[in-house]
Amino acid sequence: MNEQDTTVFNQGLIDFVSASPTPFHAAASMAKKLRDAGFSELKESEHWSLEPGGRYYVIRNDSSLIAFIHGREPLVDAGIRMFGAHTDSPCLKVKPNARIISSGYYQLGVEVYGGALLATWFDRDLSIAGRVSFRSASDSPESRLVDFKAPIAMVPSLAIHLDREANRNRSINAQTDIRPILMLADDNPDQFTFAALLLAQLQSQYPDIDAREILDFELCLYDTQAPAVVGLRKEFIASARLDNLLSCYVGLEALLDAGDEQSSLLVCTDHEEIGSASACGAKGPMLEQFLQRLVPNTSDRLRALDASMMISADNAHGVHPNFAQKHDAEHGPVLNRGPVIKINANQRYATTSETSALFKMLCSEAEVGVQSFVSRTDMECGSTIGPITSAEVGVKTLDVGVPTFAMHSTRELAGTEDAHALYKVARQYFARPQAPGRFAGR
Structure with a gap:
């Protein structure tokens, strides 16, 4: 095993996010890296024959992935080292009927997915990407991924002259205020359709x-500004989608x-930001069905799970120097001080004292610092795939993450040391x- 240095690792992270x-x-990006490393793709519609020493991956809905190394040690004795995250x-x-014509402009109707910080979507150079389904020449439905890449849309802010309260008491209406502008409307507005735009992009x-013919689509807007290493001493990574x-x-x-x-197993599921309740989300059956096919005998599978553990990795809130009062004074993680163990008495995080203890040992062995995050007692915290996976599968689970600023913004901020530190612990x-x-002891 060749450990990557921090600079090389961060460049790989930037390339992956981009x-x-x-x-x-x-x-798709993860699947390509797995194939290049010798992993074989499994199809859920086919019979599986998994051999010790084999490396496999399976994809559901084109958006969730499980990658698995079948160890040579018996599963019932050695268990499975699981690592989980989410892709969304x-x-x-x-929206399905996307085109809007208003005041001489073509705009897009959009819906907010998850807990987005809406103010950060204004005045950004936006593009569109996702999955498009179409009727092929053989009269069958097919799907492809598309990415316009170029900045083709923007949500302009309203000038402060027309909203004098903007810096004091601004609210954002998700239905009317964040519709992106594509271009000026033509004299004959019906000559432009969103379906024609997608068809041209496919071609x-x-x-x-x-x-x-375009049949349907699942498309997201995204900020085209490239990720960057920033700060006076280049200590931070600024990028969209660092979470997660x-x-x-x-x-x-x-x-x-x-x-x-x-x-060893990696599971990266979709729909965490909206509750994970889908066929390809952590609350769905994807991981459990994989384990059932891996170990068909119920007794053996339960014995294997008893020896297993899941590390649920999802970004943690770094203590914000401008809003330090929003954090518990004794549990405010600092960027570049190491990964964060996330703890909640009400099981919003799945960490237990035992799984936390093992993670601290792993950090010590990897020579990596470790921090803890607990929300203020008078504030609710978010949650992760950790409690869901623990409840659905019955595996001991730990919630950890890299400390981050501006979570759910179009441009989040993390430390340049922390992702590589968490990677070293995961390797261990x-x-x-x-x-x-x-x-x-029990």
């Missing part, structure tokens, strides 16, 4: 296919470095010989 404007593109991020999604990206593509990339790189003695986790879910 190539992944939607969950569909994130899953808050965004603006294009541009895939000249070998014969798309006859950063964790997906950490888990992927650590898995690619893992050996084949122990069984995948390499550790002892079954992670078995604790002595």
Whole structure:
């Protein structure tokens, strides 16, 4: 196993986030890296025959992925080292009847996906990406991923002269205030349709296919500004979708470095930002069905799960120097001080004292600092795939993350040291010989 240095790792992270404007593109980017590393794709419609020493991956809905190394050690004894994250991020999604004509402009009707910080979507150079379904020349439905890449839309702010309260008491109406402008309307406005725009994009990206009619789409807007290493001493990474593509990339790189003695699994699911309740979300059956096919015998599967553990990785709130009062004074993580163990007495995070103890040992072995996050007692906190996976699958779980500013903004901020630090801990986790879910003394 060759550990990457921090600069190389961060450049890989930046490239991955840039190539992944939607969950569909994130899953495709991960699948390509897995194939290049010798992993074989499994089709859910086919019979599986998984062999010890084998490396596999499976994709559902084009947006959720499980990658698995079948260790040579017996599963019932050694368990599975699981690492989980999610592929989706808050965004603006294009509505089905997308075209709006208003005051001489073509605009797009959009719907807010997840808990987006809406103010950050104004005055950004926006593009569109996602999945498009169409009728092919053989009269069958097909789908492809599209990415316009170029800045083709913007949501302009209203000038302060027309809203004198903008800096004191501004509210944003999600129905009327955030509709992006595409271009000026033509004299004959009906000559432009959104379906025609998508058809032209398909033909541009895939000249070998014969798309006859657009049937439907799932499209997101995204900020085209490239990720960057910023700060006077280059200590920060600024980018869209760090929550939670950063964790997906950490888990992927650590898995690619893992050996084949122990069984290791990466699961990156969609729809976490809206509750995970879907066929490809953490509250759905994807992981449980994978484990059922991996270990068909119920007793053996339960024994394997007893020896297993899940690290749920999702970004944590770094203590904001302008709003330090929003944090518990004793639990305010600082950027570049190491990964954060996330704790909540009401199980919004799935961390237990035992899973936390093991993670602290892993950090010590990897020579990485570790921090803790607990929300103020008078404030609610978010949640992750951790409690959901723990409840659905019955596996011991830990919630961790990299400290981050501006979570759910179009441009979030993390430390340049922290993602690489979490990767080193994940490598240690995948390499550790002892079954992670078995604790002595009971």
